[in-house]
Amino acid sequence: MxxxxxxxxxxxxxxxxxxxxxxxxxxxxxxxxxxxxxxxxxxxxxxxxxxxxxxxxxxxxxxxxxxxxxxxxxxxxxxxxxxxxxxxxxxxxxxxxxxxxxxxxxxxxxxxxxxDDGELVKIASSKGEPHLLAVAGRWWLKEIVTDALLARRYPSVSRRLAANPGARVSGNGFAVIVGQAEGDPELAVSVGVRVDLPSELRRQLLRSATDTVRTRLLSARRRICSRKSRARSPPLPPASRARCPVSAISKAPSAPSQVSRHPASSTRRRCSALPSSGAMKKPSRRWRCCRNPPSR
Incomplete structure (x- = not known):
């Protein structure tokens, strides 16, 4: 030491x-x-x-x-x-x-x-509601732990688990939550918007839900879809791009350039791209004559 x-x-x-x-x-x-x-x-x-x-x-x-x-x-x-x-x-x-x-x-x-999971299950099975609430708020929970928490039937713990996206819930666990949600609007909304809720239990939840709960579920789903859409945030939808004048202009094919009929104009353009380091030779007498052909 x-x-x-x-x-x-x-x-x-x-x-x-x-x-x-x-x-x-x-x-x-x-x-x-x-x-x-x-x-x-x-x-x-x-x-x-x-x-x-x-x-x-x-x-x-x-x-x-x-x-x-x-x-x-x-x-x-x-x-x-x-x-x-x-x-x-x-x-x-x-x-x-x-x-x-x-x-x-x-x-x-x-x-x-x-x-570890074994210690969390032991605590969930033996401690009181405040301790279970603390465990239910962990960022990641496996089904074995959430099953132990839901077995205690505390509504507050079920609400926290339903609202925790890192809590994985088994089919039996969801059945417990949906059963509790029949008389708990907050819990019904929290579990109703979860994408991992089995379809059969979702239908059961909607059958027993009040009109107010259904309206809140629809509103919550719209908010979630809106957030996902904004997260992806495409520059412009295809239809908008088709109507967008700027986009249309940028996508339009370039018009073919007019070629001068005079051979010298094309030659002058090619020569102008050459470096001005003296590599260009002085035109010959014959070439000068060709550029200005004598009239007949």
């Missing part, structure tokens, strides 16, 4: 031995800052060291966080700092994600790439 690593371990041991809440919080912040300063350059062994050190500190802080608001704030800050880091210590992330305080668990539940 390097001197820096030994120093970290000694500091952690000292903080744990003293048992001071302030000392533990200060050490946890320092270790987190040290990790963040070079997070992209650590190897697996160094990440494992930070993982062990921070998990011990966080475990101690969690015991005090029950009655200490400052400890809860510190853990929430650490969670927010580590959530977007791809190389974040995995055991620390899992520990934070399973914290019952949503302010602590929320950032890593919603953003951390260190949480």
């Amino acid at each position: 390097s001197k820096a690593e030994l120093s970290i371990i000694d500091e952690v041991e000292s903080a744990l031995r003293i048992g001071s809440a302030e000392k533990g919080l200060e050490t946890a912040r320092r270790v987190t800052d040290l990790f963040l300063s070079s997070a992209g350059s650590f190897d697996d062994e160094q990440i494992a060291l930070f993982d062990e050190v921070l998990e011990r500190l966080i475990g101690t802080i969690e015991l005090r966080a029950i009655a200490d608001m400052g400890a809860r704030v510190a853990l929430a800050e650490i969670s927010a700092q580590l959530a977007p880091i791809a190389q974040a210590p995995p055991s620390v992330i899992r520990r934070l994600a399973n914290n019952d305080e949503i302010r602590i668990a929320g950032p890593v539940l919603q953003e951390s790439a260190r949480l």
Whole structure:
């Protein structure tokens, strides 16, 4: 181990031995800052060291966080700092994600790439609605995770999943959402505009939808189509190009150039394109006579 690593371990041991809440919080912040300063350059062994050190500190802080608001704030800050880091210590992330305080668990539940599908399914099956809402807002979710979330039947979670384009939903999952949407106009509109909604379930949704919901669905589909059309933004449709005078002019074939009947005019044009470096010879007497033939 390097001197820096030994120093970290000694500091952690000292903080744990003293048992001071302030000392533990200060050490946890320092270790987190040290990790963040070079997070992209650590190897697996160094990440494992930070993982062990921070998990011990966080475990101690969690015991005090029950009655200490400052400890809860510190853990929430650490969670927010580590959530977007791809190389974040995995055991620390899992520990934070399973914290019952949503302010602590929320950032890593919603953003951390260190949480695999198995851990997300476990949390979706055991935690409360706020934790499930955080998971439902992740940028990418597989069917195995969304099935676990929808099995809990929270309408708020279904709305967030339906509105999340990165959440992949199975046929059974869509059936749950469509069933809930019969009495939930917001959910009906959110799921009705999804392109991956099976056709049979779309027809079921429209049969049970009110006129207001159908109108909103039609309006939402038009907005989506309009945005897609603007994103492609062709220069001009073919019909417009045909009627456009500028386009017509630019596409019109060039008129054939008139050729002078006098041979000298064509020759003069060819000669003018030659470099003026003296390569052009002085016309002969015969040529001068040809240019001005004597009248007969």
